[in-house]
Amino acid sequence: MIAAPSTIPAGGAITTQLLEVSIGPQHPSTHGVFRMDVVLDGEVVRALKPVVGYLHRNHEQLAEKMSWLGSMPYTDRLDYFNSMSNNWAYALAVEKLAGIKVPERAEYIRVIMAELSRLQNHASAIGFLLQDCGAWGTPLLYAFKEREKILDFFETVSGSRMMCNYFRFGGVRVDLNDEMLAMARKIVAEFPKFLDEFEKLMTTNEVVLARCQRVGILPKELAIAGSISGPVARASGVEYDIRKVDKYGVYGQLEFGVPVGAVGDVYDRYYIRVLEMRESVKILQQVLRDIPAGPMQAVEVKLRGFKIPVGDGYGRVEGPKGELGFYLVSEGGPKPYRYHIRPPSFINLTVLEDMCVGHKVADAIIILGSIDIVLGEVDR
Amino acid sequence: MNYPGKGLVEGLAVTARNFVGSYFYKDRLTTVQYPEERIQTPENSRTFPFLVFDESPDKPRCTACKICEVECPPKCIYIVMDRDDKGKPLQRPKAFDIDISVCMQCQICVEVCPFESIKMDNDYEKSKYGRFNDLVQRLPDLLKSNDYYRQIKPVEAAEVDAKLKAEAEAKAAKKAAAVAAAAAKAAATPPAGSAT
Amino acid sequence: METIYQLLHVTFANVPAWTVQVAAFLIPIAFIFGVYPAIFALTTLVERKALGRIQNRYGPNRVGIFGILQPLADGLKILLKEDIVPRVADKFTHFLAPVLIVVPGLLVYLVVPVAPGMVAVDLKIGVLFALAVGTMSVIALFMAGWASRNKFSLLGAVRAVAQVVSYEVPTVMAGVAVIMAAGTLSTLTIVERQGGGILNISNWYVFRPWGLVGFVLFVIGGLAESARCPFDLPEAESELIGGYHTEYSGFKFALFQMGEYLAGMAMAGVTVTLFLGGYMGPGSGPGLVGSLIAMLWFFSKLAGMIMLNIWIRGTWPRLRVDQLMGFAWKVLLPLALVNIVAVGFWHFLTPRPLAWVVTTGWLVIWFLVLTKCNASAILEKREYRYV
Secondary structure (H helix, E strand, C coil): CCCCCCCCCCCCCCCCCCEEEEECCCCCCCCCCCEEEEEEECCEEEEEEEECCCCCCCHHHHHCCCCCHHHHHHHHCCCCCCHHHHHHHHHHHHHHHHCCCCCHHHHHHHHHHHHHHHHHHHHHHHHHHHHHHCCCCHHHHHHHHHHHHHHHHHHHHHCCCCCCCCEECCEECCCCCHHHHHHHHHHHHHHHHHHHHHHHHHCCCHHHHHHHCCCCCCCHHHHHHCCCCCHHHHHCCCCCCHHHHCCCCCHHHCCCCCEECCCCCHHHHHHHHHHHHHHHHHHHHHHHHHCCCCCCECCCCCCCCCCCCCEEEEEEEEECCEEEEEEEEECCCCCCCEEEEECHHHHHHHHHHHHHCCCEHHHHHHHHHHHCCCHHHHHC | CCCCCHHHHHHHHHHHHHHHHHHHCHHHCCCCCCCCCCCCCCCCCCCCEEEEECCCCCCECCCCCCHHHHHCCCCCEEEEEEECCCCCEEEEEEEEEEECCCCCCCCHHHHHCCCCCEEECCCCCCCCCCCCCCCEECHHHHEEEHHHHHHHCHHHHHHHHHHHHHHHHHHHHHHHHHHHHHHHHHHHCCCCCCCC | CHHHHHHHHHHCCCCCHHHHHHHHHHHHHHHHHHHHHHHHHHHHHHHHHHHHHHCCCCCCCCCCHHHCCHHHHHHHHHHCCCCCCCCCCCHHHHHHHHHHHHHHHHHHHHHCCCECCECCCCCCCHHHHHHHHHCCHHHHHHHHHHHCCCHHHHHHHHHHHHHHHHHHHHHHHHHHHHHHHHCCCCHHHHHHHCCCCHHHCCCCHHHCHHHHHHHHHHHHHHHHHCCCCCCCCCCCHHHCCCHHHCCCCCHHHHHHHHHHHHHHHHHHHHHHHHCCCCCCCCCCCCCHHHHHHHHHHHHHHHHHHHHHHHHHHHHCCCCCHHHHHHHHHHHHHHHHHHHHHHHHHHHHCCCHHHHHHHHHHHHHHHHHHHHHHHHCCCCCCCCCEEC
């Protein structure tokens, strides 16, 4: 809807009207089918309303009709960039409810998969952010080259590049043999070189600095009040990482740091992701060195007719985009009674308006890119 | 030494290095000229299911037990059991349709099959021109021999063959033991009409 | 044109004078119409391939060997597209705008010399003509935005006009420095002044301190005027809508692209003429062989400038519109003015080493002062802690 052009009354001041524009849903820079209704005063954003639901696929309803294991492939398609983390969150929730103990080798394998997933997610996220800034594809394609190696590894292990369907209740589906471990070690060895080159290309680039600093500041109180999680919250100074708080898996035994920023603008969110990638490389090096031998799945878990005792529970992981949680209610049967997902992208979007008001339109696109949303998760 | 504009110049140096390097080091270029060259997919790669037969397509391993139809999450499998003239079920499928436009390649059907009869193929060039029924694969399309399975997935096929052989041997041993036990029982009891 | 007239007059002495004049008139025009659009077509291909190599992939290589027929394929495709004109658009202006954007680009080539004596029109006010006519494409941009009767096209056109006009000023000032040093506005004379010296190279104005600064200013101004990265906000206005060429499709859109690229190459040509010594290089001189070598030098320098444009496009992201304008008015314009003073120092200080030292020192000090005043707002050093 376009407002009428501004009128100049005789002998008076110029009156202008606010312009209402809808950015999306088909748009090269909105990371999926996502619509923002912005109200503009000239160039400056006065109000912004995110409109979601274009990718709603009824996941939570479908899960009530399927067995516990049958929802596992559907969780791949939530945040389709890192299917491994989604699988882990669901498996964790079910294991908590059913009281299944996971063997140690499987825990180590889970950490390898989740951290590799985090690496490729952060690399693509900052690649896409810089693509929105206007660098015509160069940082994006460098990031995608590394992502290719990780996806090839996923294909070798689980059979599919993105929709891995790899985790099972009580462990993982396929064991890693020596060849696959060597492949993972090679990826981890080459990753810091890519990060150094990328930083030289972009981090001190004056144009990037001018575009990204002091843009889209998220204050710490607002981040806590809005339940923001993940790199977005940590860039604003909130010291919360579920890997350190819950210590699920073997994260309690690993040494790694969690970077926390101070200002909370787009540049901080970008740089926190770079630092997190470096920490993930450290974690991977430790895990690949210490992985023990053993079974890969708890033997008492049945494949068909798997039932969970009555009760409800919430399992969560630190996904690359934030806290991904699954709330499950079981009535003792082979299907869930209620299956609810806490999507980090959706909840992080609620503060988009507060971050964008007062900035220009071009900044609104970059701020959206820095939150790093995936529509599969937002709409489920 | 930090001069204004340093970040810009360093960025130019990185791209220049990539540009020049792409001519001299061929491993910098990550794409291949498809369809003249194809990247070899790893062994575990999975696309759509297929049915395995051992000697001839008339004797597939599948017994139409319908476990995969029940467990399939998007419900893309449709099975009809073959029956003879009197209505007694023969343990093999008359119709086995997989709609590969619905199949989400999750591999659950492979995991739950008790007879090792449905396995994942790794052929990804399945485009068709028709919109409606061309993407439904019927029984003749799905039946592929065990030699084909050994060819595309050697390690997995070897494991499956070993497992089936062990099962067959165990069954034969059990049958032989049962026959021997019956014969021993027959030898132990006196033959009819000899005692009195 | 004069040289060609002399040549033809001498060779074909029996032919009436008016034929020779017409021929001398038509040959340079045919040259411009033939060579420069061909270079444009090749540039579109080279840009895609060079960007591809920077991004570690091949560019187009399916159509013809090394993709050499790709411009032909693109041209055919765009000719066959439907030409949509909005019903409420101002039809005459809508039609005229793409035509009008190509014309100034081509006109600038009239004063760019490619070989000794070989310039289409040897105007005594050559540089003034080039810079003035080159700016005329702004009118076409605004016509395109206005005639589309689309609020966002108008916004995009307004931004584009503001960008071009504000980057014109430092560009012209940088050109003024060269004019002062050469003492003439004629492009042919400026190139001839840059000859001599070691291998015909050391007298190029880019190797003088004021020339180097002027060259950088002129390159940045050229990028901004042809709306290329990092100043391509009008072109990549797809952040909001399409900008001034939203409502154009088919061949008119192709004409916009052609006008933009031709203007960019024309600015590159003027840069080569003013700063990089035009056709001067080892071996260029009068005579047939010398002229051919000179042409080779000119076109390789032009190719180098185009590659520089492509290199910059592949590396840096784009600036926001207010940062763009701030950069032009607060950093580039003062630097251009300071540059003019530097040329004055160079001209009047007689011992050459003293002139070098004073000029270089003056420019470096002002460069640091200006960047310090303007950059203190943006380059923050951030600290990150680990928990």
